[in-house]
């Protein structure tokens with residue numbers, strides 16, 4: 001019999017060529033098996049592991065070795081201030097997307113009721129983060145895939161966020177012509193279907209419908225930007241997450257569709273990741289930050 005720490009050391013070696021973070025991954029999988037936090041592992045890691053724990057741990061290590069994402073193996077991921085349940089029906093929320101949430105919150109007042117639309121909610125990450133930070137907001141979260149929408153709803157309940165309405169829809173199709181928003185946010189599929197990164201890392205296991213779009217990844221972004229002005233209030237904002245190499249095209253699309261105050265924002269890795277534009281006024285050239 002081996003201690004928990006010895007099992008983690010062994011798994012770290014096994015996962016060395018699979019992941020850039022073999023030690024952390026091994027510790028997270030062990031925490032999941034034991035349902036204990038890292039402090040417990042540090043304090044009691046020399047405890048001998050039971051046969052059941054050892055088997056459950058090595059089963060997960062084998063799955064991780066085959067490339068399966070940690071978030072799917074443990075069933076959740078932290079995003080913003082939320083703990084979100086995730087499974088193979090939704091994209092795993094990325095820290096990159098917190099840039100979009102920050103920019104949305106910059107533009108949304110705390111002290112009055114506002115209307116927000118999120119297109120392509122997946123796990124609910126964006127809509128729920130905004131709704132939690134702005135309790136007076138009414139947020140509509142749109143998703144095309146029913147299993148993803150069900151999970152997003154569940155995440156709303158689990159995180160006690162009550163000001164989000166979840167709607168099954170193909171982008172704006174279920175939005176009434178009379179509905180108008182102060183802000184529209186979207187992290188749509190934007191990967192070029194021929195991008196070799198789709199064959200690497202977590203992307204191999206995530207739903208392809210959440211990842212790729214035709215026209216070099218720009219088709220959904222274009223559809224959303226073209227339709228958005230009809231659904232925004234005057235001076236309303238659009239915020240779009242996109243690929244690090246799509247900033248120029250996105251800024252051009254926003255300019256062509258009458259948006260102004262177009263600004264580009266970098267993600268946690270300093271990559272240009274999200275562009276904002278305001279409905280109305282005269283279009284300005286994208287301002288890099």
Ligand SMILES: C[S@@+](CC[C@H](N)C(=O)[O-])C[C@H]1O[C@@H](n2cnc3c(N)ncnc32)[C@H](O)[C@@H]1O
Pocket residue numbers: 090091092093094097119120121122123124125126142143144145148169170171187188189190209210211
């Ligand atoms: C890149 S994922 C973003 C998920 C989540 N918002 C996030 O940031 O983690 C794009 C989402 O858009 C959804 N989607 C794709 N096409 C759609 C459509 N036509 N209408 C509504 N949602 C769509 C996908 O199912 C997926 O959940």
